[in-house]
Amino acid sequence: MTIPVLVLGILIIWGMLSRKIFGTANHPVFLITALIVLLAMSSLRAPFVGADTQNYIDRFNSQLTMTFDEIRTASSSYKDPVYVLSAWAFGKVIPNAQVWLGFTTLVFLAGVALVLYWESPDYSFSLIYLYCMGIFFFSITGLRQAISMGILMISYYFLVKRQLIPFALLVFLASRFHGAAIVFIIAYPIAMLRAGWIRMLIGIMVFIIVLLFRDTIGAWMIRAVPDALFDERLESYAARTVRLNASGFIIQASMLVFCLRYRTEVVREVPHREALYNLASIAIVFQACAMSIAEFFRVSNLFSWSYMLLIPICIQHETKRNKSYDLVRITVMAALIACFFYSTIHNSGIVPYSFFWEKGALQ
Numbered sequence: 001m002t003i004p005v006l007v008l009g010i011l012i013i014w015g016m017l018s019r020k021i022f023g024t025a026n027h028p029v030f031l032i033t034a035l036i037v038l039l040a041m042s043s044l045r046a047p048f049v050g051a052d053t054q055n056y057i058d059r060f061n062s063q064l065t066m067t068f069d070e071i072r073t074a075s076s077s078y079k080d081p082v083y084v085l086s087a088w089a090f091g092k093v094i095p096n097a098q099v100w101l102g103f104t105t106l107v108f109l110a111g112v113a114l115v116l117y118w119e120s121p122d123y124s125f126s127l128i129y130l131y132c133m134g135i136f137f138f139s140i141t142g143l144r145q146a147i148s149m150g151i152l153m154i155s156y157y158f159l160v161k162r163q164l165i166p167f168a169l170l171v172f173l174a175s176r177f178h179g180a181a182i183v184f185i186i187a188y189p190i191a192m193l194r195a196g197w198i199r200m201l202i203g204i205m206v207f208i209i210v211l212l213f214r215d216t217i218g219a220w221m222i223r224a225v226p227d228a229l230f231d232e233r234l235e236s237y238a239a240r241t242v243r244l245n246a247s248g249f250i251i252q253a254s255m256l257v258f259c260l261r262y263r264t265e266v267v268r269e270v271p272h273r274e275a276l277y278n279l280a281s282i283a284i285v286f287q288a289c290a291m292s293i294a295e296f297f298r299v300s301n302l303f304s305w306s307y308m309l310l311i312p313i314c315i316q317h318e319t320k321r322n323k324s325y326d327l328v329r330i331t332v333m334a335a336l337i338a339c340f341f342y343s344t345i346h347n348s349g350i351v352p353y354s355f356f357w358e359k360g361a362l363q
Contacts (some may be wrong), residue, residue: 003353007041008131008340010034012333015124025122035109036128042140043102045353050140057097063088064095082176098356101143108139108146113155115309116158119273122312128333129308132340133251147332148178148328152302155184159191160272180299187279187303195263195277200256203284207249207291214292237286248297252284255307260333262314269323273313279306 011034018030047054063071063084071088077079090100112130114272120126130136139146155170167188175182259266259280283303290296311332318328 005040007037008128010037010125011131012126016130018124024129025124026120027123031113031123032115034123034198036126036135038131039102039105039109041353042105042136043098044355045101045140046356046358049353050137050142052143053101054143056101056143059084060091060097060100064091080144080177080179083147083178084312086147086177103141104146106301108150111150113303113307115153115156119276119309120312121316122329125312125329125333126308127247129311129336130305132336133304133307134343135301135305135308135329142178142298144178145301148174149305150183151177152181152184153305156275157188160275164188165363181302183299184302187275190278190282191275192272195260195274196280196351197260199277199281200253200260201248202285203256203281204290206285207246207253207288210291211246211286220250224285240316241295246291248290248300249284249287252265252280252287252304252307255311256280256284259307261316262317265317266310266313274308276310276313278304280310283307333360355362 001187013026014030014034015025018027019025045053049056049342059307063074063164066074066088071085075088077086087100090103094100112127116123135149139149151170151174153175155167158167159168160162168185171182171185174184259277263277267277280303286296286300290300315325315329315332318325
């Protein structure tokens with residue numbers, strides 16, 4: 001756990017120092033250096049750090065000697081052929097799996113950097129949220145998901161600008177790396193609808209329904225998929241009995257309640273931030289469904305990154321209510337850190353962490 005805790009400490013302490021040195025929470029020097037630290041952590045990890053890292057490395061290495069015709073034929077049997085073709089093309093230029101790990105993280109962090117630059121009033125807090133709530137570690141576990149999430153974050157710009165064609169093209173591109181990303185297209189018609197407390201009530205209703213009828217709902221969801229789309233991946237999901245408990249939903253519900261308290265002020269100040277509330281509202285629905293089919297938590301993550309922008313925006317409005325900004329910020333950050341330690345203790349895929357050159361790490 002030493003390296004994950006050390007990186008968290010760097011994000012916290014460097015964030016505090018940068019506020020004093022530069023006089024702002026949003027200095028580009030902090031953002032760039034913090035992202036470099038995260039990039040290094042991901043790029044230099046051993047193969048066993050992340051549940052699927054070794055599989056990705058093995059597949060990358062096995063493709064190095066393939067011709068284009070061979071890889072094109074082989075890619076058709078994989079979940080997301082565009083990812084396979086991209087990894088193969090990258091390997092022809094740089095035949096090193098460790099560098100490929102870093103490149104996928106770079107795409108993800110590029111998306112993070114852009115949305116923080118566009119929307120976040122507090123880079124430090126946003127990155128601590130990204131880290132403590134497991135979204136960064138989720139990108140380490142799944143390379144395909146990391147690339148698709150980075151692209152979806154970039155599409156946020158066109159979502160709030162109401163530019164359908166570039167938004168749809170980016171969502172389609174993201175879905176070529178991870179099929180579930182196509183669900184993000186529903187954000188466009190919903191983004192600017194009024195996201196009041198009714199969204200919280202909808203989330204709670206879905207939670208109760210799933211909790212009471214999780215077996216029936218899980219079977220219905222599988223039957224609802226047309227036979228033509230029922231591939232090996234969906235068949236494997238249908239055969240699983242793994243479900244998530246209610247903790248993820250409770251955490252997201254708590255965050256949404258906190259943010260909804262400030263919705264009127266937030267949207268009045270910047271109207272397009274209604275989209276962040278709607279993304280968070282969609283995330284909580286999919287998180288509730290994860291209690292029936294665990295894979296829905298992956299879909300929820302495609303939307304829940306919005307909290308890394310929304311929460312610091314809402315904290316900023318505490319000052320306008322004559323409350324202590326620092327007190328609220330520290331309290332919320334303490335809750336995030338508690339979630340980090342709880343999740344890392346129960347997540348053997350990330351902890352223990354080792355660098356790829358350490359003894360016993362090379363495989």
